[in-house]
Amino acid sequence: MKQHLFNHWSEIKYLKDIVTNPLIEVGEYSYYSGYYGDQNFEDGCVRYLWGDIQSRELFNPIEQYGWQLDKLIIGNYVCIASGVVILMGGNHNHHSEWVTVYPFVEQLEQSYEPKGDTVIKSDAWIGMNAIIMPGVTIGEGAIVAAGSVVSKDVPPYTIVGGNPPKEIKKRFTDSEINMLMEMRWFDWDRKIIERAVPLLSSSSIEKLFDFYNSEVK
Structure with missing residues (x-):
């Protein structure tokens, strides 16, 4: 078998x-x-x-x-x-x-x-x-x-x-895609990604961008 x-x-x-x-x-x-x-x-x-x-x-x-x-x-x-x-x-x-x-x-x-x-x-x-x-x-x-x-x-x-x-x-819209390409969330440290999971699992790219600016950039 x-x-x-x-x-x-x-x-x-x-x-x-x-x-x-x-x-x-x-x-x-x-x-x-x-x-x-x-x-x-x-x-x-x-x-x-x-x-x-x-x-x-x-x-x-x-x-x-x-x-x-x-x-x-x-x-x-x-x-x-x-x-x-x-x-x-x-x-x-x-x-x-x-x-x-x-x-x-x-x-x-x-x-x-x-x-x-x-x-x-x-x-x-x-x-x-x-x-x-x-x-x-x-x-x-x-x-x-x-x-x-x-x-x-x-x-x-x-x-x-x-x-x-x-x-x-x-x-997404062109402006949202530009934000995503700037953030490149998939390259972040895993611990930061785990904190961002609720945002990554939503449609709010602007909120994710705010997180990126305050916690990653």
Whole structure:
């Protein structure tokens, strides 16, 4: 009988506790809620990224080929739902401008092209079964709706959905977003955040800004 990675849909795993891949950088309190997908984060949610234990045992493209490999960079307090797929740079050897897209072994060293780091910034929420394409940056506080296929950058505090994703709405006004980007609450000391939880769990950005000015700035 298969051993499930998660015991219940309410269970989360903090990325800091489970990530071993040196090409994945994760912030504090970011988590993966993977019950329904029942996939390992490093080799299920994240795909085609060299650096997990198994791939390190098989080959080393940095030493063997001199490749500059893309990284996955995740900020603080990021929420990643079950079934999310983050496509990375391990298979960028297919060239649409060549006669064939087939990656012949003899051409692997020359054919690799990095796509750039994939960045999920702090306080973003990636909905169930969303797909994040290589080299994308998802801004602070952004929400990616379930089932979306994200192939372009997502601005901060913006909700997007669909394939290709379209902007559904900004979460707040421009002035409120400017305040949030100045405060960057997710970078505060944890003890200060705990004091601010009632404000963070409300819609009053101005009151949070007052707290920031008096207690943080």
